[in-house]
Amino acid sequence: MRYASVTTRLADLGGAKWEIHAKARAMKAAGLPVLEFTIGEPDVPCPDNLIETAATAMRAGRTGYSNGRGEPALTRALADRYSARRGRTISPDQVMCFPGTQTTLYAILMALVEAGDEVLVGDPMYATYEGLIRATGAAPVGVTLRPERGFRLDPADLARAVTPRSRVIFLNTPHNPTGAVLTRADLAAISEIARAHDLWVLSDEVYEDLVFDGVDFVSPLDLPELADRAIACASISKSHAAPGFRSGWCVGPAEFCARLLPLSETMLFGNQPFIADMTAAAISAPSEVAAGMVARFSARAALIHDRLHGVAGLRVHCPDAGMFALVDVRATGLSGQDFAAGLLEAEQVAVMPGESFGAALSGWLRLALSQPDAVTEEGCSRIARHAARLLDRAA
Template sequence: MRYSSITDRLADLGSEKWALHIRARQMQATGTDIIQLTIGEPDMPPDPALLAEAQRAMNAGRYRYSNGRGEPSVVNALTARYAKRRPDVTAENVLCFPGTQTALFAVMLGLVEAGDGVLVGDPLYATYDGVIQSTGAHRVTVPLKPEHGFHMQAADLEKAVTPKCRVLLLNTPHNPTGAVLTAQEIADIGAVCRKHDLWIVCDEVYEELIFGGTFASPFDNLDLAERTIVVSSISKSHAAPGFRSGWAIGPADFASRLLPVSETMLFGVQPFIADMTAYALTHEIGTAAAMRTSYKARAERIVQGLSNVPGIVPLPPEAGMFILIDVAGTGLTGEAFAWMLLEDEHVAVMPGSSFGVEAASFVRVSLTVPDAVIDEACGRITRLAIRLLAPKERRA
């Protein structure tokens, strides 16, 4: 039987990048005690008020067909939220989706096609390749270097641009590195995008999980308004990933053109989830603040616990729910170290190679577990690193 080309383009871009995570879950299911530090699933529940609002909406009959653009409750809430950042925002700039991932997929479908190039920093979130290649476009890599704190450099972007490039997929705060771009860095990047007439799609899902300093976005720069689209959700900010509630905010013409694409895919999101999202966006909810405090402290705990371990270099993040650890000093790649850590020490972390070439010597560690588990994981990582280096020291 015949299949469309998208099945070939995405054949190696689904669960294969999460092979170690899947293996860890299998081991856990058979009784092995695994410390799971692979995925960014908040360890806090949603605020009880959000669950109560979702239940209230369901009981009120808010489970029927939805508006294709988004329910008025959440469209109005998003308009008010983003109008605080840029006063020209209206409901015509808003589209609602079931989560950031769906928003990214639809946005890319509306901006690029076969033969086009999408610029993206490397390291990159593991699903970006899929949303790019699903359209027939190809990834054009911009290296994000540790010596720059994994912050994208305008000069590196300029070098990477080709005549085929149509979009820069930007991620700040960044997954997996936790880097947060400054306003000046964004202005410099934006100048390159204006020069080459590039769209900027900015994934800002970790906006509320910055450990210090000020959040900056190309969306807030009026000089970039005509070319910037923000995607985000309540998955991280409100510890509600399973509710699948996200959005895209961009130029009115973009939203108008993408609306039929969205309606063909989805025709709206669940009204009761929209009402819960509107509540989340219009009320003071302390979830993000609590997570910021917790994740920052846990990152510092890992840095303190591993800084003096031979062969191991933890890199403090500026935001988010992960920390990268450079394991090159052990003599192994991040992939080999992660698998050995799982099989020998029963700690599951993500190999850096799942996030690109520039992260090949790293592993990504989730901060979404209690302090005692963090401490135990650091002890097991230390044990493996010492064991790996001991034979070399004896030979010396």
Template sequence: MKYASVTERLKHLGSAKWDLHFRARALAAAGRDILEFTIGEPDVPTPDSLIQAATRAMQAGRTGYSNGRGEPETVAAIARRYAARRGRPIGTDQVICITGTQTALYGILRTLVETGDEVLLGDPLYATYEGLIAQTGATMVPVPLRPEHGFRMQAADVEARITPRTRVLFLNTPHNPTGAVLRREEIAALGEVARKHDLWILSDEVYEDLVFPGVAFTSPLDLPDLAERTVIAASISKSHAAPGFRSGWVIGPSEFISRMLPLSETMLFGAQPFIADMTALAVSEPSPVAAGMTERFARRAAMFFKGLDGVAGLRVHRPEAGMFTLLDVRATGLSGEAFARSLLEEQSVAAMPGESFGSSLGGWLRISLTQDDARVAEAIRRIAAHAARLQGHAA
């Protein structure tokens, strides 16, 4: 029997990257006390105000079909949010509501590229991005995000990789897995390259509300001269601790939205009205949980840095935002994959191998900041002991 070519393009780009996480969950189910630092699950429940809003909407009968663009009040609330944050008008014709950032990115890329096209994307990268590009038939062109630049994309590195087939510059700021936040001048320089080569700018901004103190967030949508070529994806998954509700949106030029809308309608034809009502409330006022998460994640990142940087040759990259920190384990002589596997089996600490996030993170781990401080302290102790044991064996 024959299958569509997309199944071949994606066959190695699915859940296999999360094998270590699944192994850790299996060990925990078997009774092992696993310290789990693998995924970016918010460390607080969804705010009760949002749960109650969804409940009231269901009880009021808001369980029927929606339309493809999204419930009018929700679309309007998102447009108002972005107009207020970006300091210029954003119309409802520039918004599509869609089920989460992942689906938003799927639809955006499907609208912009196809077989033969190229998408420039920073490496390291979030684990699903490669598949999101591959599903279109386009080719991912990695742009190195260098530690000496704080893992922030540089315009010269982008320019060096542009070909006649390049169509999209894919940004992620704040960045997963590095926690890097692009500076305004860096976005302006990247935007100049995009204008010069007539590229779209796609920006995943799901961590916008989780930027650490002392760091300023800038979106390419903040720069008026980039607005005509910029498309934004975001959701309430991180900012409002609501990943299971799968509620996101796309912001872009009105012509782009009109092009994407039939695709969105073909995929989903609307989300759940009761979740839309909850989302309208969420985006209409400050998140009741984002500030607390930001404070805790920044504190835990500092704990990992203080406890592990320089220990047994380990180096810690301090994030500027988000839910993760990076640990460089190359001094142990092991790959990130091998270190993470042995750390799980011998110390019952689960962290993601850097190799799951691109070739440039070979020999690194991505460590979640969403466990409580006591478990963070214990994980630091076990990781330090593991690295010291490996160093002793190497000696």
């Protein structure tokens, strides 16, 4: 039988990246005591008041069709939120709502690029980004994010990667998997490149509310010179511990949103009104859970650094935001994939291999910071033991 070419482009870009996670879940289902550090889910439940808001809306009949842009109360609430945070007026016609950040990014990229185009994106990158880009027919052009620069995108490296086929600079700040946060100076230099080459700037900012103490978050939307070409997206998945509700959005120029609207209407013709009501309530006040996650995640990153950095050749990169820490295992002589596979078999600890996030993270691991402190301590002990065993064998 014949299939569309998109199925070939995405053939190895889906579940294959999550092989270790899937195997760990199967082992847990079989009764094995696996310690799971693979998925970045909040470590607290969604607040009761938000669940009650959604339930009340459902009981009130808010279960009908919506529209392709988003419920008016939600687009207004988002416009108000972004106007306050970005220091300039954002109107509701600059907002589009979708079921989660993933869907938002898919729609945005479908509207901006096509076959023959290139999207400039940091390497490493979140595991779905390559698939999002290739689904459009465009090609991702990885710009290496170097640990000596804290994994922040270097504008000079970005400028060297631009070609006549470049159309979009795809940013993720705060960054997954590295936890890096772009500075205002970084963004100012990126802005010059975008304007010089007439490029869009797309910024995934889903971790904005999980920035650690002493770190300043800056969005491309903060820079007036990017007003006509910057698009930011986020959701309540991380900030409000509500990943299962699938409620996200994007903010950009009004003309862009008008162009995106027919695509949104074709894709899904609106998300659920009762979830929109819940989201409007969530983003209209400070998150009840974000500050606690920031405190716990930053402390666990420090704990992982204390337990593993310098042990058996391991090196730990601590994040500035988000819910992951990175561990460099290259001293063991193994790839991140092989180390993670061996760790799961020998110690029943599941971590994400760096290769799932791009070639630049080959020989690294990503550890979620969402497990309780005692579980994180035990996981570190098992990782250190496995690394020491590998070094002894190599000696």
